Amino acid sequence: MKFIAEIDVMPQKEILDPQGKAVKLGLHNLGIDAIDNVRIGRHITLEIDADSKALAGEQVEIACRKLLANLIMEEFSYEIKEA
Amino acid sequence: MKFIAEIDVMPQKEILDPQGKAVKLGLHNLGIDAIDNVRIGRHITLEIDADSKALAGEQVEIACRKLLANLIMEEFSYEIKEA
Numbered sequence: 001m002k003f004i005a006e007i008d009v010m011p012q013k014e015i016l017d018p019q020g021k022a023v024k025l026g027l028h029n030l031g032i033d034a035i036d037n038v039r040i041g042r043h044i045t046l047e048i049d050a051d052s053k054a055l056a057g058e059q060v061e062i063a064c065r066k067l068l069a070n071l072i073m074e075e076f077s078y079e080i081k082e083a
Numbered sequence: 084m085k086f087i088a089e090i091d092v093m094p095q096k097e098i099l100d101p102q103g104k105a106v107k108l109g110l111h112n113l114g115i116d117a118i119d120n121v122r123i124g125r126h127i128t129l130e131i132d133a134d135s136k137a138l139a140g141e142q143v144e145i146a147c148r149k150l151l152a153n154l155i156m157e158e159f160s161y162e163i164k165e166a
Contacts, residue, residue, distance in 0.1 A: 008126045009126070010126065010128070020127075023127070023150065023151070024129075026150050027146055027150060030145075030146075030149055030150060032142055032145060032146050032149075034131055034132040034133060034142065035129050035130065035131050035132075035142070035146065036130045036131075036132075037128075037129060037130040038127065038128070038129040039127070039128050039129070040125060040126070040127050041125070041126045041127075041128075042124070042125060042126060043091045043093065043123070043124045043125060043126035044103075044106070044121065044122070044124075045093070045120075045121070045122050045124075046107075046118050046119070046120060046121040046122070047118065047119045047120040048117055048118050048119075049117040049118075049119075050117060059115055059117065059118070062113075062115060063110055063113075063115050063118065066113050066115075067109050067110060067113060068106070
């Protein structure tokens, strides 16, 4: 069965996010100033072939831990949907 | 009222995603080879102060169009939640 995984990899809350700070400044310069606490990470989508949703989740978990996220500075979350 | 916006900015479907290709290769090299069609974009979270959810959505739409996404190569989607 085919599944689609939607993965978010974000900087950990304790860690400064200079990219987010820059975007916040840019938005304020555009006149959008009701915005705060901008944080920028990665969004990854992928298709995965697995016998069950649970098995697909296991593969995605391994992929995140081994390659997609740097667990020292980032945290990840994901959702698995049937394709 | 405070709202939280969760924004995804992804490369358009028609556009090649070399970063995604590289990640797919990396995953295959790790032995995770049931994975295909990897696409990598940005995930942005921000807090926004607005009188209603609709007004918050308008601001986020403007922010995406003016700064967060390059509409020639990328598409965006977002969700607004009450903080």
